[in-house]
Amino acid sequence: MKEIGANGQVDYVEFNVSDIPRAKKFYGEVFDWLFTDYGPTYTEFSDGRINGGFTTTEAITTAGGPLVIFYAKNLVETQKKLQAAGAEIVKPIFAFPGGERLHFKDPEGYILGVWTET
DSSP: OOOOOOTTOOOEEEEEOSOHHHHHHHHHHHHOOEEEEOSTTEEEEEOSSOEEEEESSSOOOOSSSOOOEEEOSOHHHHHHHHHHTTOEEEEEEEEETTEEEEEEEOTTOOEEEEEEEO
């Protein structure tokens, strides 16, 4: 059973998608996420730290929300995996205080980030 987090802590992230198998393939290949299917319109994912879901029951809204940023030990290798899986790099690797980051567009059109420490 998943331990419940502290009050105010991010606990779940949900993506509206048009194609759950495609989303599972993309995020499974790039980030090694694990999945639990709950019928044809919902799949839960786990990255080992946080859970979330893919659903086809709502409209896809790729702009206007917060930027979700993933962590990677090797940003260059992760960029290669992203590109091999069909992501578009929309902001190449750049430095910021404490690390480096890139932004990419996933197959649904969501703009997301990946960072690593330096």
